[in-house]
Amino acid sequence: MKSVLPGSIVGVLGGGENARMLALAAYRMGYRVHAFSPADAWGDVSITAAWDDADRLREFAAAVDVIIVASEDVPASALEATGQSSAALVEAAAKNAVVDRDPAKPVAADFVIIGVRAQSGSTVFYDPIAVDRLHGAVDISRAPAAVSLRPTLQATEILRRKMDELHVTGVACGSFTLTADSELPLHEFTLGPHPAGDVTVVACVTSQYEQHIRAVCGLPLGSTDLLRPAAMAVLTEEVWSAGGPNWTAASAMPEVKLHLNGSRSGFLTATAASGTLAKQIVRAARASLSAK
Numbered sequence: 001m002k003s004v005l006p007g008s009i010v011g012v013l014g015g016g017e018n019a020r021m022l023a024l025a026a027y028r029m030g031y032r033v034h035a036f037s038p039a040d041a042w043g044d045v046s047i048t049a050a051w052d053d054a055d056r057l058r059e060f061a062a063a064v065d066v067i068i069v070a071s072e073d074v075p076a077s078a079l080e081a082t083g084q085s086s087a088a089l090v091e092a093a094a095k096n097a098v099v100d101r102d103p104a105k106p107v108a109a110d111f112v113i114i115g116v117r118a119q120s121g122s123t124v125f126y127d128p129i130a131v132d133r134l135h136g137a138v139d140i141s142r143a144p145a146a147v148s149l150r151p152t153l154q155a156t157e158i159l160r161r162k163m164d165e166l167h168v169t170g171v172a173c174g175s176f177t178l179t180a181d182s183e184l185p186l187h188e189f190t191l192g193p194h195p196a197g198d199v200t201v202v203a204c205v206t207s208q209y210e211q212h213i214r215a216v217c218g219l220p221l222g223s224t225d226l227l228r229p230a231a232m233a234v235l236t237e238e239v240w241s242a243g244g245p246n247w248t249a250a251s252a253m254p255e256v257k258l259h260l261n262g263s264r265s266g267f268l269t270a271t272a273a274s275g276t277l278a279k280q281i282v283r284a285a286r287a288s289l290s291a292k
Contacts, residue, residue, distance in 0.1 A: 002119065003218035004066045006030030010213065011064030013082065014071025015040040018193050020261040021201075022070050025209035031217075036060040037071070040263065057081040068170075068216050070192065106180040111145040112196045113155045113176065116211040117168045119218050124211075125156050126204065126224045130275065131175070131196050140282065141196035142231035142275035143203045151178050158186055166191075170215045171208050173197060195234065195267075202257060202269045203230035228271040231278035233286045235266045242290055249288035256285045 004010070010026045012019050015037030023033045023043055035043035036057065038050050045063070049056040051074070061067060061082035069079070111128040130145035131138055147155075159174035173194035174186050197208040206214075206222025214221055239245050250256055250268065255278070260266035268285050272278035 002066075005217070005219075008032070008065040008217075009034055009063065010217070011036070011060060011067040011082075012041075012043060012070050013037075013060075013067055013078070014069060014074045015042070016071050017261045017265060019070035021193065021198075021209045021259075022068060022212060025207065025213050029210065029213060031213070034060060034064050042262070051075050051078045054081040058083075066216055068212070072190075072192075105177070105183065107177050108180050109145065109147055109151075109178040111147055111155075111176055111178070112141075112173050112194060113152075113159050114171060114173050114194060114197045114200070114208055115156070115159050115163055116171050116208075116215055116221050116224075117163045118215050118221055119169050121164070122221065123160055123163065124221045124224050125159070126197070126200060126208075127226055128152050128155070129196050129199060138195040138234060140231060140233050140279055141199045142229070142279045143199050144226060144229065144275055146275075147178065151176075151182075151184055154184050155186075158184075159189075162186075162189055171197070171212045196232075198259070198267050199230050199232040199269060200224075201232075201259065202271055203227060229273065229275040229278055230269060230271045231275060231282045233268045233282035235260075235268065235286065235289075237264050239286070239289050240264045245289040246291050247289070249291050250285040253281060253285050253288075255281050 006029050010031045010033050012023055012035045020042050026033050033043035034045040035041035036047045041048050047056055047060050110131050112131055114126045115123055117123045128145035128147040129141050129143045132140040155176045163172050171193050173190050175188035178184055193208045201207045205225045255270040257269045268282045270278045270281040
């Protein structure tokens, strides 16, 4: 089992929010970060080049101790140019494994289970995270979700089997719909940190981003225990469209934290006495960004 210890160089392949949050987690753990992306590489060394630039990709790979695939748009040819294993190719190919849900089935709960699998095959799982979706994408998530023990155990076991089947190293997420007649279809499976899991940054002992670094670098996995109920609200381009967000208004709420990735995206989090209350707070905070 390969261990890449703090002080080593983590290569982050791909851009966007995941890449930045993974880089920040790596920095906190004492790693250096090299990044490669066609648009927004962010690290100690940042290479901005096209995916078909094999020479720059080999240069990137030669300088790092381990590579993390941070974006689903990394093509297989780029992975091959960096000399990545078949496991990394599986990771890229499985990013968008989606099973359509049946619209005729009344939904009792929409939630995700986030799991982490180490190089050794050991796994840890977070408690269910409730998800509100807008146009099919995650809008707000909160932890803990109001899901009883039986479906939680069933969903966790489904995700565990899927991760073992693909020999996953790192974070994976299963999106589940609990129907009114107690069916529990897995309608989405993704690898790597998931938008709904951004709530773990403030809710849990170890965030999904730190867990991913730990797993890929061969370190022991961290605790997934919930510290306090929390919620997360996504920030999208619309927040900036009315002349700029009112950051002062959102920051005036003492429970609220801003997480911005340097471009026009990011998320808000809040902790509270309950997940429901935290959800109300992040909704209010997001709405306040448009206040003048």
